Amino acid sequence: MSGPSSAVPMLELRQISRQFGGLQALSEVSFQVEQGEIFGLIGPNGAGKTTLFNLLSGVTPASSGTIHWRGQAMQGLSPDRHNRLGIARTFQNLRLFTELSVLENVLVALHRQPQGSKLDALFNTQHFRRRQSELRERALQLLEELGLADQAHRQASGLAYGDRRRLEIARALATAPALLLLDEPAAGMNPRENEQLCELLAQLRQRHQLTLVVIEHHVPLLMQLCQRLAVLDFGRLIALGTPEQIQRDPRVIEAYLGGSR
Amino acid sequence: MIDNGLLVQMILGALLGLSVYLPMAAGQLSLATPAFYAVGGTLAALLSTQGGAQSAISLWSVLGEMLLAAGLTAGLALLVGLPVLRLRGIYLAIATIALVEIVRVAILNLPFTGGAAGIFGIPQPFQQPFGYVLFSGGVLAVCGWLFQRLEASRLGRSMAAIRDDELASRCMGIHTTRVKLTAFVASAVLAGITGVIAAHYLNTWNARQGSFDVAITTLAFVILGGSRNWLGPVIGGLLLTALPELLRPVGDLRLVLFGLVILLGPVFFPQGLITPALLERLGRWKP
Amino acid sequence: MIDTLLQTLLNGAASGGVYALVALGYTLIFSVLGVINFAQGALFSLGGYLTYLLLGGKIGVNGALPGWGLPIGLPLWLALLLAALGSGAVGLLVERVAFAPLRRRGAEPLLSLITSLGAGVVLVNLLQLLMGAEGYAFPQAAAGLAKLPESLLLGGARIRTIQVLLLAISALAVASLSLWLERSRSGKAMRAVAEDPTTATLLGINSVAVVRLAFLLSGMLAGLGGGLIGMSVSLAGPYFGISYGLKGLAVLVLGGLGSVPGAIVGGLVMGLAEALIPSEASGWRDALAFAILFAVLVLRPSGLLGRRQLEKV
Numbered sequence: 001m002s003g004p005s006s007a008v009p010m011l012e013l014r015q016i017s018r019q020f021g022g023l024q025a026l027s028e029v030s031f032q033v034e035q036g037e038i039f040g041l042i043g044p045n046g047a048g049k050t051t052l053f054n055l056l057s058g059v060t061p062a063s064s065g066t067i068h069w070r071g072q073a074m075q076g077l078s079p080d081r082h083n084r085l086g087i088a089r090t091f092q093n094l095r096l097f098t099e100l101s102v103l104e105n106v107l108v109a110l111h112r113q114p115q116g117s118k119l120d121a122l123f124n125t126q127h128f129r130r131r132q133s134e135l136r137e138r139a140l141q142l143l144e145e146l147g148l149a150d151q152a153h154r155q156a157s158g159l160a161y162g163d164r165r166r167l168e169i170a171r172a173l174a175t176a177p178a179l180l181l182l183d184e185p186a187a188g189m190n191p192r193e194n195e196q197l198c199e200l201l202a203q204l205r206q207r208h209q210l211t212l213v214v215i216e217h218h219v220p221l222l223m224q225l226c227q228r229l230a231v232l233d234f235g236r237l238i239a240l241g242t243p244e245q246i247q248r249d250p251r252v253i254e255a256y257l258g259g260s261r
Numbered sequence: 262m263i264d265n266g267l268l269v270q271m272i273l274g275a276l277l278g279l280s281v282y283l284p285m286a287a288g289q290l291s292l293a294t295p296a297f298y299a300v301g302g303t304l305a306a307l308l309s310t311q312g313g314a315q316s317a318i319s320l321w322s323v324l325g326e327m328l329l330a331a332g333l334t335a336g337l338a339l340l341v342g343l344p345v346l347r348l349r350g351i352y353l354a355i356a357t358i359a360l361v362e363i364v365r366v367a368i369l370n371l372p373f374t375g376g377a378a379g380i381f382g383i384p385q386p387f388q389q390p391f392g393y394v395l396f397s398g399g400v401l402a403v404c405g406w407l408f409q410r411l412e413a414s415r416l417g418r419s420m421a422a423i424r425d426d427e428l429a430s431r432c433m434g435i436h437t438t439r440v441k442l443t444a445f446v447a448s449a450v451l452a453g454i455t456g457v458i459a460a461h462y463l464n465t466w467n468a469r470q471g472s473f474d475v476a477i478t479t480l481a482f483v484i485l486g487g488s489r490n491w492l493g494p495v496i497g498g499l500l501l502t503a504l505p506e507l508l509r510p511v512g513d514l515r516l517v518l519f520g521l522v523i524l525l526g527p528v529f530f531p532q533g534l535i536t537p538a539l540l541e542r543l544g545r546w547k548p
Numbered sequence: 549m550i551d552t553l554l555q556t557l558l559n560g561a562a563s564g565g566v567y568a569l570v571a572l573g574y575t576l577i578f579s580v581l582g583v584i585n586f587a588q589g590a591l592f593s594l595g596g597y598l599t600y601l602l603l604g605g606k607i608g609v610n611g612a613l614p615g616w617g618l619p620i621g622l623p624l625w626l627a628l629l630l631a632a633l634g635s636g637a638v639g640l641l642v643e644r645v646a647f648a649p650l651r652r653r654g655a656e657p658l659l660s661l662i663t664s665l666g667a668g669v670v671l672v673n674l675l676q677l678l679m680g681a682e683g684y685a686f687p688q689a690a691a692g693l694a695k696l697p698e699s700l701l702l703g704g705a706r707i708r709t710i711q712v713l714l715l716a717i718s719a720l721a722v723a724s725l726s727l728w729l730e731r732s733r734s735g736k737a738m739r740a741v742a743e744d745p746t747t748a749t750l751l752g753i754n755s756v757a758v759v760r761l762a763f764l765l766s767g768m769l770a771g772l773g774g775g776l777i778g779m780s781v782s783l784a785g786p787y788f789g790i791s792y793g794l795k796g797l798a799v800l801v802l803g804g805l806g807s808v809p810g811a812i813v814g815g816l817v818m819g820l821a822e823a824l825i826p827s828e829a830s831g832w833r834d835a836l837a838f839a840i841l842f843a844v845l846v847l848r849p850s851g852l853l854g855r856r857q858l859e860k861v
Contacts, residue, residue: 290662348849352849354658369831484662517673527662527663
């Protein structure tokens, strides 16, 4: 795991609220995520999980409350700024660059890596070509980790569903984040694939020094994978704790099984 | 049948097609090319007719005009682009149409631009059309090289990503506004430079050179030729400029033809003539 | 002094009314589909020509049908109505050819900007081919117009009757549309689709029908506008509609994309602003609309009354 834990949590949400017109998507949600954790986020449909990710990645601003990243408040920053600060994400409904190849999807995300100057690019110098092949190497390495290297030259739109989900992860990883937000990475997977995904995520966390926050519908997967979980219901945080604690929490059971559901 | 004069016009068409293509390559629909084309042409017309009528002008002066036009159009593009490129794509489309109109009306009404009749007697750097063919052909070749290098570069990849999914690109940390602005400014500069060449070639220049019709025509170049690769607008520009001249009856229906291309192209031939599949088969571009 | 001011204001309001019609046409389609119909200006021209023909006007020598005209001369109100319906019908055709195929394919919305632009170009140029590019003044006998006084005396000011008529008719059209949107079932259905297409479908609203209705009404508004302008000024070649179409875009941005009251207010503001430009600088009048557009985009992109649009992730 990582070195000595810092006093400041990696990510902290304080009284985060978000409304759209008359709809209250999130209400005063507060929690912390420690460095190196695998943190789960669960809740019924419409609970506000993806909205929370949108806030964390800068896609939507909060209506009130603050988000603190490594101790600094992030207020009204653009999505690209969020990424430069070290936060990367995948999307629930997949947002791959479908016209580009698998390799190109990752190459695009490596844009912060040294690529030679504009003049180098213009005159196709030795230096430029070396940098380009380094980039390709790096991209292929990432694809290898996600089991996609053999499809590197395939157009992204031609991939099987499970592979597309993994490509999104590879692409997000390429931006060298400290925090990776995964929105339903196991969607459409069978139990065996779920197992593999758990292993993969644990490996990735280790190798890339990541902190993970994972939204999942498949609750048993998160129970196995995560150290701690937060449960949202109708935009409110109704429970926070270890998998065992969550499983026994009456409010969680109520939200998932009881009432009008 | 294709004489040097037509060839020059075809090459200018190709250049304008490339100008329209650039913002599209970054996912932006901009119809501003005629405005910058008009600015470039007007600048050249004004500068070269300053000292009274002359029939000839040195190539160096023309190059100087091109440099000035590049600066002017770049500045104008920044002025327009900065506020507008932050907004959704539809606003850029509308703003660029507005820009074309403003420039056209300005050129029409400013005291020194010759009003509706325009400016006459623009001096020539070449005595024969063939000189223009070589010169504009050279400019086109340089552009081709630049575009080819663009595709292999980080900027080119970012543009392709933004075109595919702008939000995802932003979430990957790409400065999308900066990239879109770069494409927009480059497009403007290319149009301005083409305007300079055109003004000298045509010998006269007026406000109608930068009209909405030109926006339609040049857009048709890209739609027909294909907007996935820089060769598309070049082929589109060459073909659609030559066609109305070569087929007389078609010539009168020029605009109806272009309108049909724009109307039916995206529906039936979304990738135009020069598709990525075609390029792959030609084997010269990587998969 | 007061009379010229009053005259100017009335002129401004009258042309503002027409701008509002064009902008409303854009707004209807934008609010249900999220795209701009660039064929709007062409439909405007079409309306003008149809009105002219229905009033018994003859087409000119530059077209394919020189000296031709309908053997009828309808009263003004009927001509305007039928011309509007005609434009509406062509608007439906535009939807069928330029929008529907792209929507079926799930293509990018911006592409329909391009196809509708193409449709507009084809339409305008066909008009030019058939009817010629010269200007047409509406026949004076244009039922009923000859019987009205040339100008009215209002509070000490002389104003052209035609301007009053223009303002009255466009106000009537705008009011009817607003009432329809507010009260009628189909109007409410349209507002529901505009607000939230998914929920609307879940509620059983036929969004395809709503879209088509939007195009029909939008075309009718454009056609009416064209007829009114033709009546008050004259038809200056098929391209006159294009410039109204372009200015309509400026009004759309000024009022706020997707806002019906915005389109109305924006239209009036634009009309008044243009009218206030002194005649010495009249050549620049055309550029004012677009200068306003840029100012809006820089200062307040959501326009006067627009709502901020959110992106779904």
